[in-house]
Amino acid sequence: MEVTAQQAFDIEKIRKDFPLLEQEMNGKPIIFLDSAASSQKPAQVIDRLNDYYRTGHANVHRGVYQLSQEATTAFEEARELVRQFINAPSEKEVIFVRGCTEGINLVASSYGRKFINQGDAVLITAMEHHSNIVPWQMICEERGAELRVAPVNDAGEIDLDALYELLDERVKIVSLVHVSNALGTVNPVKAIIDRAHELNIPVLVDGAQAIPHTQVDVQALDADFYTFSGHKMFGPTGIGVLYGKEEWLEQMPPYHGGGEMIKTVTFEKTTYNELPHKFEAGTPDISGVIGLGEAVRYIQSIGYENISRHEHELLVYATEQLEQIEGLRIIGTAKEKASVVSFLVDGVHPYDLGAILDKLGIAVRTGHHCTQPLMARYEIPGTVRASFAFYNNKADIDALVAGINRAVLMLK
Structure with a gap:
């Protein structure tokens, strides 16, 4: 509570x-005084990780034996905790990734190959972390698209007039940071999302630096994608979350191939699993997910x-x-x-x-x-x-x- x-x-x-x-x-x-790089971990999270490895470790989703079923329950309970934490409509829209960087790469790669083509554009801002620049440069180069950059003023705020001028029918996605890791600027992401949606342009928000400090409600923001890292919000390293609207995720191809993300495999044809598992190939970071769930509980205990x-x-x-x-x-x-x-x-x-x-x-x-x-x-x-x-x-x-x-x- x-x-x-x-x-x-x-x-x-x-x-x-x-x-x-x-x-x-x-x-x-x-x-x-370096929590923006990676926050410290409370004993509650450390103890939960230790307890899992000492008394509850097994692979998830596939085992019929009790230990595996208990691990699966803890894993999926953490997903539900995260869903409630960010007010996502469905657990299908909560995808576990290695961190914010992978969340952005997943969208750039999967959405980019599906929806970005020659002559299109991607819009970011001048205050982005490299992880919200490089993936878009890579997909723009691959697809023959343009990378547009909205400027910032001397105070470190996005020039909204300039950003809105860059929004046109060629822009296929806007990707921007919620809170700048270098400056601390809190960006008006809701206003930007609303303006982009007037042109039916989806928006990805890099929330790595926002989630430790403020309540995030993805439905209130109306973000199409929102991603963050566990290690910046008092949880383990190597785990993060990508929220995506189901309508987009259903249309996007898998990011990785392997186990768990499939329904059936033959040498002739593979059919893919349902959300969110379609984007969670291989054995996941089970302890990281469970530790992230404990970090959510800890944040909620503080308020x-x-x-x-x-x-x-x-x-x-x-x-x-x-x-x-x-x-x-x-x-x-x-x-x-x-x-x-x-x-x-x-x-x-x-x-x-x-x-x-x-x-x-x-x-x-x-x-x-x-x-x-x-x-x-x-x-x-x-x-x-x-x-x-x-x-x-x-x-x-x-x-x-x-x-x-x-x-x-x-x-x-």
Whole structure:
């Protein structure tokens, strides 16, 4: 049952759920500020994975023996948990993939080969992660289509007028990020979906950075496809979800061939399985799916209202404190942001700053964050990125600020 907004948000109790936060890094208590790359895992998820491998492991869907049937039940219960979590209409529309990257590749490959042809176009934005650029470049090159890119302004927001001008009958799909991993920008995906649908253009949303921070309702968004990764939402690595509207998935050919995705196989002809199994060839990441289900339960136990409120307070506090550092410039100042702050300090290379922070026990991400075209738009090599989850507190931010000030004295 989800915690109500009235219930207390006990940050110290929550922090105790995450074993890694009690560890040290370079002899210092770890300050983990890289959740946008991969979040930490609560003991509840770790224990569920351990329990599955110790007492419940068997292959799913095929076995008639009790252990296999129990594993299958746990696996499909996790699918139903995810369906409810994102408010998908049907379990048929919840496909397990290795992560957001595979979800995008599945749509680009399967939808692309079915619906994108010579002279067509695909529309993305200038703030996309490489995983939402490269698959579309590959399918456009293969099919003879054009890749269109909607620009972003200096604040790191999509230029909606420019995006809408790029929408025409040649565009066969729009694919964009819900929340920027590099800037924290929360994009107006609902408005973009509505405009695209006026022209009967489907939309895929990369939700990897949104799902840890905010409730996602795929029906309210009316997204045609929505994909996210388990490891960014306190679950295991190597597992993710692609939601797709049944009407599209039924028309799309399988992405991989093998076991489970078939009904019958002869040397002359293969017929494919029903959804969602048509897109789930081979033995799945059973433990990952079960662990993902436990992560969903954990998020629900905290409550998105509590998560959003706490993380917004952290974002405001971090922005205020960082802006007081002389020479520090925040990259990405959109009006709507998630709990990510990317920044540069005049005269200091991001890598050097990140290396000193590491010695102080502070984990941040440095570099281009798999958004090289976005960094080129700002004419910078990369940034230092601090990204917060609900297990962070203001003391973590104070440590970051103190660490930056110390590093600047050493490097300048």
